[in-house]
Amino acid sequence: MFSQKILILVLAFTAVTAYAQQPPVKVNVINVCSPSADDQKELSAALAKIPGRPAFSKDYEVARGHSTLDPSTPIPGMQPIPPGSTPSSAADWVRVRREFPDSNAFSNVQYSFSVDASNMVETLVLRVRDPKDLMQVSVEDSASAIASASTMLSANTPVSRIKLERFGKASVVLSRCSGGESGPATDQTVYEPIFRTASDILNRYRDVLGVRKMVPQELARLGVGTSTKTAPAHKKNP
Numbered sequence: 001m002f003s004q005k006i007l008i009l010v011l012a013f014t015a016v017t018a019y020a021q022q023p024p025v026k027v028n029v030i031n032v033c034s035p036s037a038d039d040q041k042e043l044s045a046a047l048a049k050i051p052g053r054p055a056f057s058k059d060y061e062v063a064r065g066h067s068t069l070d071p072s073t074p075i076p077g078m079q080p081i082p083p084g085s086t087p088s089s090a091a092d093w094v095r096v097r098r099e100f101p102d103s104n105a106f107s108n109v110q111y112s113f114s115v116d117a118s119n120m121v122e123t124l125v126l127r128v129r130d131p132k133d134l135m136q137v138s139v140e141d142s143a144s145a146i147a148s149a150s151t152m153l154s155a156n157t158p159v160s161r162i163k164l165e166r167f168g169k170a171s172v173v174l175s176r177c178s179g180g181e182s183g184p185a186t187d188q189t190v191y192e193p194i195f196r197t198a199s200d201i202l203n204r205y206r207d208v209l210g211v212r213k214m215v216p217q218e219l220a221r222l223g224v225g226t227s228t229k230t231a232p233a234h235k236k237n238p
Helices: 002-020 037-048 149-154 189-208 211-221
Strands: 060-068 090-099 106-115 119-128 134-144 161-166 172-175
Touching (some): 037 161, 060 211, 090 211, 106 189, 106 211, 119 149, 119 189, 149 211, 161 189, 172 189, 189 211
Antiparallel strands (some): 060 090, 090 106, 119 134, 134 161, 161 172
């Protein structure tokens, strides 16, 4: 009986000690509307590394598809779908990937265009070949799906979101933020040079990847932007 009591005390002490030694949970809060001065410098430095006149290798990929908007199954090559999206809705998408030569600091670039019932989204992602700190850079814009894909691409829609994925660190994000019911709009004047640089990069890659013509053509194969003609009614014989 005495040995059993000792065993119980030892187990209880071990459990308390193990619980006390658990590391604290660290939560990183990303300020996407007003990044710090250091984050601004990091965003500008990462964008400056992106080649302005890129040369590509012979390897490439062009894909298209139709996917259900479900947060558990994201669309390939695109940003994760926000939680709360209607599971029954769907999106059509086109994806283009080109490889950089081995001498380039980036391994590949991937462009994605998706359209659903209410929005069209462009995403450009450049992945670093040797990710010591920075892993990838992504820029994104969006527009109402009322317009056509050709109209959105020819209008050079400005970037609304920039994201740096870093190795072992929290991401650095800058997004355009508008005011809501709870307060006025955020003054983002100081970030306009970063947004402008990212928009210029996306505009150049629209041209070098040939997506201005390719995306509307691929979406047309999915039936996007085409109207189904109604068959004429048969006239009754007199």
